[in-house]
Amino acid sequence: MSQKNAKNELSRRTFLKAMGLTSAGSALALTGCGDTDIINQVDLEVRKEKVLPAVDPLDFVRPGREVHYASTCRQCPANCNIHAKTREGRVIKLEGNPTSSTNWGRMCAMGQAGLQGHYNPDRLTKPMVRKGGKLVETTWAEAETLLKKYLGKKNAKLAWLSGATSGHQAVITKAYLDAAGSQNHFVFDTVPPSVGLAANEKMFGHAIPKYDFDKAKLIVSFGADFLGTWLSPVQFGAQYGQFRNAPRGTLVQIEPKMTLTGSNADRWIAIKPGTEGHLALALASLIAKDSNFKGKKIGNLDVDIEATSAATGVSIERMHKLRDMLIAQSPSLILSGNSAEGFAHGSQAANAILMLNIMLGNVGETILPRSKPAFEDLQPQLGGWAEMKAFIDGLADGSFDTAVVYGSNPLFQAPDFMKADEAFAKAKMRIAFSMFPDETTMACDLVLPVHSYLEEWNTSVPAYAADDGHLNIQQPVMNPVFGKGSTYAYGDIMLGLVSELDATFKNWDSYGAYIRDALATMKPTLVNPPKATVAGQTDEEGFMQGVLAAGFVQTKEAKASPINAKASSVNLPQGEAEGGKYAYHLVPSARMGLYDGRFANIPWLQELPDQLAAVVWDSWVEIHPKTAEKLGLITGDKVKVTSEAGSLEVSVFVFPGIHEETIAIPLGQGHTEFGRYAKGVGVNPHKILTPVFDEETGELATHATKVSITKIANRGDVDTRKHGDLVLESIQTSQKGREIVKSVSAKDFDHNEGEG
Amino acid sequence: MSLSRMLENWSRLNQRDYYKDEPIMWGMSIDLNKCTGCASCVTACYAENNIPAVGKEKCATGHTMHWLRIERYWDLPESEADLAVEESEYPERGAHFAPMMCQQCNHAPCEPVCPVAATYHNPDGLNAQVYNRCIGSRYCGTNCPFKVRYFNFFDYSEDIPHPMEMLLNPDLTVRSKGVMEKCTFCVQRLRNAKGDQADKGIRGHVEDGAVQTACQQSCPTEAIVFGNLKDSESKVSKAWEDHNVELNRHEQFHEEGERGYRVFEELNVEPSVMYLDRVRDTNA
Structure with a gap:
């Protein structure tokens, strides 16, 4: 990372300016075509009827025609490259970027549904501050004053929890924590193994x-x-x-x-x-x-x-x-x-x-093998339960006095035994950078509403990069949904904070400028950097247009040396400890859809039937037919699932795809906050996990909990519907002899369709 | 539309190959060997086609609007008993998935029963639905053997909370209470592609790959192939040809192990969607 020429340095800027807040508004809607502001003239959605043709419309913006911006999906740590399809200044569809080696133009259900997070009606639009025990809306001016008071100083007792992070988002977070003299950056994400x-x-x-x-x-x-x-x-x-x-x-x-x-x-x-x-x-x-x-x-x-x-x-x-x-x-x-x-x-x-x-x-x-990365600081940090536990333990024993959370929801994810709420309450100051009123955000003292990934600049590295040196670029694909001055980019706020403590960062007046400068600085290290394509364009402009239109860059990497695999000795326990009254293993299963619960506020995903159980808008416990028969249970009955650490009440779903001595409750539901679509729906199996940890890594042993099951209601008592309280999108499990999905053997398949 | 015109259209419709000289007939191929049932296509369809999420209560009364859904079965059809695993308590060969959307039948049972000709066959081989002609009799839904027509029992668009209305696709309408809707093969994309060609002075031909349906575009495994069946060079017609599936048949004549079929083709509804058999390694 180089700095701009010192003569460009803008000294003595106000704190507001340093936060990038005054410039964030004008850094909007930057396109694949360089630093050009598009002013959204056609604004029918909000009934303003300002149907003026743009006086000087840009070549590529035509009413009725879509404009695609290359950017990056940030729904899960996979970070696929996307093309955001926009019409009249708003994003209406996300599509895969066909040139990306991460996703080859394809996308998953969770990526598609990013739109409903971006346009979610429960997004936070104003900063909030705790006054008299209650969170109340406040102005950005007051929020900044508080932010400066608590984070604009050196503090070794500051603890920072991020969701899986990478790229310049990780760089700037680390830069701030270094400047603030804090060693306590924790990364937690539920699903990465x-x-x-x-x-x-x-x-x-x-x-x-x-x-x-x-x-x-x-x-x-x-x-x-x-x-x-x-x-x-x-x-x-x-x-x-x-x-x-x-x-x-x-x-x-x-x-x-x-x-x-x-x-x-x-x-x-x-x-x-x-x-x-x-x-x-x-x-x-x-x-x-x-x-x-x-x-x-x-x-x-x-x-x-x-x-x-x-x-x-x-x-x-x-x-x-x-x-x-x-x-x-x-x-x-x-x-x-x-x-x-x-x-x-x-x-x-x-x-x-x-x-x-x-x-x-x-x-x-x-x-x-992989090559050694050219830029170590940009590499993904996926984190895990051990870091989450260190964060909570530090708060509980008073090692930390200020807690900051971004992109993670520890109060929802942490099992009850960790007593995360109590530990969190001990911090003198709790600050959340958040898009949504989730459990952790609502327990904070200061809440800063941030941009969605479709509104901000960033870079990131995919958790699994098909090509070494793949760096994703994220650019705003539209104006912030809630208008100027309501939400701000995490990067802009962080840039403001870090430049309070480290003057180097005053060289950039917005996070977007910082990202673009970083990319320009990386140019000599890139494979085939784009050149000027249009007459009259400087090389610099051509490069920036090229990388933004591509949506990612590829750094030159050293040749990977072959893997020298080392087998470790294996020491497995013999026999299983008696479970006593807890006879069943509990599997808290993550699924494509609600993932770890971060998508429970997206109606498309709530209504997307579970791929195997076909349940919508609910939690359920999967029990094998034999076990169900033994316990006298049918689909729709309500049971109490109890572990040593707590219990949950949930509807039964009898399902053959589960081991007889095992039950599974999917992750995703059980939110006590998190907006209208998520709050009060279903249960969170993480809550009743018992304190068992992997002996080597200290990670939470998420599958080690044993439980008992007791019936508490017949389905007829719950609801007169066929499956009680559960709603199944597809009741039929049998083809009833009809040839709807036919099968052939692989032998015949290879014989008929194999090469040669 | 006058009554005489309507009756004339209906009688034409029932003539085989009435549109045989039209240059475009959209068709699809879905490879169940590759489909993983991940439902990426389902959400892509919601996003592309302004489909409302109706909420738990309405799902419970069967009002879910998924134009494209994933059928999921756990057993083999009777004719394939030899592929079954030995007696087991578990579904050891996994599930049977099939994305199911409007099959754009060429002899569509939904078309002749519409009292107002709101559903008709267009020259591109699509089974089209004219929303503002629909009076909501629901005869078409009753007559559909695939159950892929969805009725608007409510005005879902009125319940969209701000700012979620901003993600609506302006290329197609938001349907109102009392009309039937269904998969259109993303007709708005097809119209755009044809329009683009017309701008260049080319009519009746859309280059293969120039247009993708939303479900095809999102599919991680490329299980879905879409294109013009009249274009012998298109991927989809090659797939139909490779798998020996032809129109105007109510049964395909297959060698052992050939995989192409159309769901319920024995009903002689002439679907435009070909499926390829799911494959399992019986040696495993």
Whole structure:
């Protein structure tokens, strides 16, 4: 990051100016065509009827014609590249950017629904401050005074919690915290598989290596829902599409609760939660002993197959079949995901699973190295429960006196046992940068309403980059929805704060200028930087127009050196502690749709039927038909699900895609705040998790909780509808003999459609 | 429209291949080997076509407006029993997904029953719906074998809270109470593409890939292919040809393992959407 020429420096600016607040208004609607302000003349939506033709309209803005702006989706850490389709100055549709190696022009449901977050009626439009115990609306002038008072100074006791972050958003946050003398930056995101990533880092030297799904002849996934929520579902969805071409790859999914990926498997294997590592070890042992296996044998593989079969619930015959497939279908790809890793021995399980890749020779074939990043500071930080716990613990023991939260909702996500509310209440000052009145925001003393990702400048790096050195650019695709002076970009506020403490940052008068300057400075490090294309354009202008129209840049990266994989020793617990009265394992399942609950205020996603259960606008508990029969339950009954840490009341959904000794409650609902669409809907299974942590990484063992189930009402008492309180979008589970979805075998498919 | 004209149209409609000389017939192919049921297409359709979310209570009474929905079944049709897994308590071969939208039937059962000709067949092969002609008899919905027509029991547009109305697509109308609606193959995009061609003086031809439906555009696995069935070079006609699926048949004549079919084609409704069989590795 270089600075502008010192003569450009604007000294003695007011605090307001330094925050970028006075200039934010004019940095609007910057386009793929350089620094040009578009003044929105056609303003019919708000009934102003100002239907004046633009006096001097820009070439590319024509009423009735769409203008596309390249930008970045920030709905989840995957950060896909998008084209925002705008009409008459407002964004009406989000589409994938076809040139992006992250998503190849495609988008998921959550990305599509970003519009309803952007235009959400419950967005905060005015700063709020706590007065007499209540949050009341205030002016930006007062909010700034307070912000300056609490954050415009050195404070080693300041704690900062962000959601998954990367790019210049991470840079400026870190710059501020460095300037403020605080070491306490925490990153928390619920879904990224932090235990598995740590295991990858140890084994392969990369937390997220590159995966080549297409090259794999067989994928065995231990609970990695790569089509739903794992790291980058659109990227893996695209790779999966290739993988399924002839010659068609085989997918085996091993998990206690069927995920979206599991529902697409050629063989879905129900396994007892917490025994995934044991199964992997048994497979390694079977493979090593097989005469057809020519690869490298690793470690001590003396495993009692019969005992493993009994513990995992997977038959010996099935294990033999898996062994044969793994030996015959090489290269393969073995993935470990959240449901295998959420235990006290989660790291060990991940090691056991990932080790199969080394044995089977997949490293260098389907698991590929990355280069060392050119700009370390821009790299994604996905965070995890350990950081969340450190944040809460620090607040609880008084190590921190000021708490700032942006892009994360700890009071909603944290299990009750963490006592996050109490800890949070102890801080002398709590500040939220937030778009919505969520649980954490409503518990703060100062609330600053921020821009949506479609209104601000930024850069980011995808959690899973298909190409090393991929840097996404985000630009405002329209004027702020609520007009000038209601919401501000996080980056602009941060720039104002940091320049109070570090004069270097006074060189930029807005975050947009800072981002553009950063990109211009990066030009020599980029692969094929764009040049001037129009006569009379300077190279600088041509470059900026080019990168904004592309939506991302690619930095030159060193050649990646091959992975030197190191198998770790695996130490798995033998036998399971007796659950006592808590007989069932609880799976808090994340799903494509509401994700971890951050999208519960989006009506499109509330109304999007769960891909497997087809339930809308609600929470439910999935119970296997046999278990349901034993407990006398039918779909629609209300039950109380109790763990040592608490209980929840929820409707039953009888579902065959779940292990008999397991129940699953999807994440996403159970908000006590968060606007009209989310508040008061369903339950949050995180609340009743018990205090078990992964022994190696300190991450919360999200799948280790055991629960009991008691019926509290028959569905007829709840509601006279067929499924009680639950609303199912598709009641029919059987084709009733009709040929609606037909199937053929992979053998016939390859025979007919294979190459040659 | 006079009554005589209407009757004339109806009788023409029932002649096979009435539009056979038109240069464009939009069609689709959906590969169930690739469809993962992720429902990205469903949300894309909501965003593109101004479809309201109706809320839990109205969902419960069957008023959900999803023009495109994902059918999800857990069992095989009877004829494929040999693909079934051994006896198991679990659905070990996963689910059966099929995106289901208006199949743009060429012998559409919904068309002849409309008392006001609000639903008709257009020369591009679309089963079109004229909202301002619709009187809400719902005969068409009753007659649709796919149940892909959705009726506006309420004025949902009136309940859109500010500023959510700003995301509405100005290229198509917001439907009001009392009219039937359904998938149009994103007709507004098709009209735009044809208009763009007309600007260049080309009529009756839209280059393959120049227009995508919203569902096709968002699909992560490229399971959906859309285009002009009359253009022998288009991806979609090649897919139909490769899989040996032809119009004017109520049953496809297949070799063992060939995958193309149209849902309920035995009803002789002539859908414009071809599906390709889901595939499972029976060795796994």
